[in-house]
Amino acid sequence: MSLKIVVLAKQVPDTRNVGPDAMTPEGTVNRSALPAIFNPEDLNALEQALRLKDQFPGTTVTVITMGPGRAAEVIREAMYRGADGGYLLTDRAFAGADTLATSYALATAIKHVQPDVDLIIGGRQAIDGDTAQVGPQVAEKLGLNQITYTEEILSLKDGKITVKRHIDGGVETVESALPCVLTVNGSAAPCRPRNVKRVMKFKRCLAPMELAPETTYADLPYASEYEKKPYLKLGQLTCADVNADLQQCGLAGSPTKVKNVENIVFKAKESKVLTGSDEDVNGLIQELLASHTIG
Amino acid sequence: MNTSNNNGNPLPLKGAGGSVFVYCELEGTKVAEVSQELLTKGRKLANTLGVQLEAVAAGSGITGKVEKQILPYGVDKLHIFDAKGLSPYTSKPHTAVLVNLFKQEKPQICLMGADVVGRDLGPRVSSALHSGLTADCTALEIGPHDDKKNDKHYDNLLYQIRPAFGGNIVATIVNPENRPQMATVRSGVMKAEVLDPNYKGEVIIEDVAKFVPETEYVTKVLDRHVQAAKNNLKGASIIVAGGYGVGSKEGFDQLYELAKVLHAEVGASRAAVDAGFADHDLQIGQTGVTVRPKVYIACGISGAIQHVAGMKESGIIISINSDENAPINTIADYVINGTVEEVVPKLIKYYKQNSK
Structure with missing residues (x-):
């Protein structure tokens, strides 16, 4: 038995390590100041896909990511770790998409590149939005069942998948028929590292969007490589390629609108500032006890 | 009825009226605290808008057991879906309940808890109805909105307020055109307050089969362990x-x-x-x-x-x-x-x- 697996992955700004220059003086996000990374839980998702590929030879793992040209880095990274290939879903028409318009674009792309998909796996949520919405929204758009908060795939046989998932206050083991959509927690198994041979093989992979304007693969150094090894040309899809309805893409297809954005300024309180000396700590404890705040 | 939207055409529920709905999450026959917190908030929003507060409870063997946990928060109408396959929660049947109920009732606002169930269910419902959903809101308010680009004015929209982008900004999100305006809120963010222990609300026992086709019961729960919370952070002084x-x-x-x-x-x-x-x-x-x-x-x-x-x-x-x-x-x-x-x-x- 071999499976056709699609992994949904996103390149995100690393919001975990935000420096003081992350915001512009106007209060907008200074994306250039934040490193772009593979969304952490999407790596956990990739690992689950690669484990199935190990278990069922002939299985293909195809990564789909939506974003600008530089997001193709996510596809290369996934290929270094074992994915077979991927598609960069990129178009100006996708810009400004909320989760619903994003899921529409992804669902449309999946129908286009892998209509007979067995399993769609993504991270539970992306760290730049923390919404956890795109996975279930894709599932609904494709009419598929979903298993969110996946911790581990326990078994897959006879067209059925059994999954252990985290729920509030506990765990649940559920079974679903294929095809279905899984979203994977960050506490699931970490992704395997890059494989050196695969890095050597795929490091020159490029999506057309990554080429300088007005140039083609023929203008690149090692142009002959791209002739001989078609896998070095990463898949790229536009809105038109997947027959997406423009009204459902990007800003136009997004029911949610950002009304305003405020930079965070804490309202400063009058704080008492103490040192860590014995005297200060003792004084604080006595004050709190005297006011019946503690004790 | 098919809740899936396979042809990709949106089915927006437009219109200004409509009640405020709260999806009540259940563990067995016990209503989750977060749902009671949202009912309290929902009552206030409904008062501001001059509309009714309605609640949805879907589970198994819940009739006669959940009403007293829901109505006192000021619920005007409680829709009960009581059927064997609705407990424990699985994605598709509960999605079908809400999608088909909302097509019928056309609520303007829908609130649910931002926990595993709400975050599994909310996006599916929003995807099926093509309505906007904002996750993990920390405040909800009603107010006007001007769409300057299209020169349109809206009154009485739900402001869905949440930190975003790693917590460096606070964004106010609105859904001007699509209904219901959906939001999830974490447990403990809002406060639960009983409005009136004897609040008279209408209880409607819905015919589940009309809302959930047999084909929707696709997830089998093989095993389930839920423990009461190990800590008491919420109640700690x-x-x-x-x-x-x-x-x-x-x-x-x-x-x-x-x-x-x-x-x-x-x-x-x-x-x-x-x-x-x-x-x-x-x-x-x-x-x-x-x-x-x-x-x-x-x-x-x-x-x-x-x-x-x-x-x-x-x-x-x-x-x-x-x-x-x-x-x-x-x-x-x-x-x-x-x-x-x-x-x-x-x-x-x-x-x-x-x-x-």
Whole structure:
């Protein structure tokens, strides 16, 4: 038995390590100041896909990511770790998409590149939005069942998948028929590292969007490589390629609108500032006890 | 009825009227606290809008058991879906319940808990109805909105307010055109308050088969272990919370010791949880628990807005931090400039000395 697996992955700004220059003086996000990374839980998702590929030879793992040209880095990274290939879903028409318009674009792309998909796996949520919405929204758009908060795939046989998932206050083991959509927690198994041979093989992979304007693969150094090894040309899809309805893409297809954005300024309180000396700590404890705040 | 939208055409539910709906999450026959918190909020929103508050409860053997846990919050209409396959929760049947009920009732607002169930269900429903959904809101308000680009004015939209982008900004989101306006809210963010223990609301026992085709029961729950929460962070009057500055899992032992002498609970920031110093269920903040203790002792917590969102209503905030410019210090009543390692043992020592 071999499976056709699609992994949904996103390149995100690393919001975990935000420096003081992350915001512009106007209060907008200074994306250039934040490193772009593979969304952490999407790596956990990739690992689950690669484990199935190990278990069922002939299985293909195809990564789909939506974003600008530089997001193709996510596809290369996934290929270094074992994915077979991927598609960069990129178009100006996708810009400004909320989760619903994003899921529409992804669902449309999946129908286009892998209509007979067995399993769609993504991270539970992306760290730049923390919404956890795109996975279930894709599932609904494709009419598929979903298993969110996946911790581990326990078994897959006879067209059925059994999954252990985290729920509030506990765990649940559920079974679903294929095809279905899984979203994977960050506490699931970490992704395997890059494989050196695969890095050597795929490091020159490029999506057309990554080429300088007005140039083609023929203008690149090692142009002959791209002739001989078609896998070095990463898949790229536009809105038109997947027959997406423009009204459902990007800003136009997004029911949610950002009304305003405020930079965070804490309202400063009058704080008492103490040192860590014995005297200060003792004084604080006595004050709190005297006011019946503690004790 | 098919809830899936396979042809990709949106089915927007437009119109200004319509009730405020709250999806009530159940564990067996017990209504989740977060749902009661949202009913309380929903009542206020419905009053502002001059519309009814309606609730949805879907489960098994719940008729006669959930009404008293729901109606007193000021619910005008309670829709009960009682069928064997609806408990425990699985994605598709509950999606079908809401999607088909909403097609019929055309609510203007739908609220649900931002926990595993709400975050599994909300996006599916929004996807099927092509309505906007905002996750993990920390405040909900009603207000006008001007769409300058299209020169359109809207009254009485739901402001869905949430920290975004790693907590560096707070965004107000609106859904001008599509209904229902959907939002999820974490447990503890809103306060549950009974409006009237004898509030007279209508109870409608719905015919589940009309809403959920047999084909929707596709997930089999083979095994399920749910424990009552191991900690009582939400109800604690004193919390000792640790951040990345605690430095290690062992560093947290010190916090547990302080918590023990103060009869406090231990919490953690996301950074500490991500670093593996503390369990996930101890996380305080926008994507964790929201707390309102009398005393909050922040140990080595810098104070990202997502964390602050979950504890800013604490009575007295004590910040122990070696960085005197840590953002949390600006909302603290007491700032102790020092390391956690140095200060926490002293707190324990002097508390023991003075509390006799």
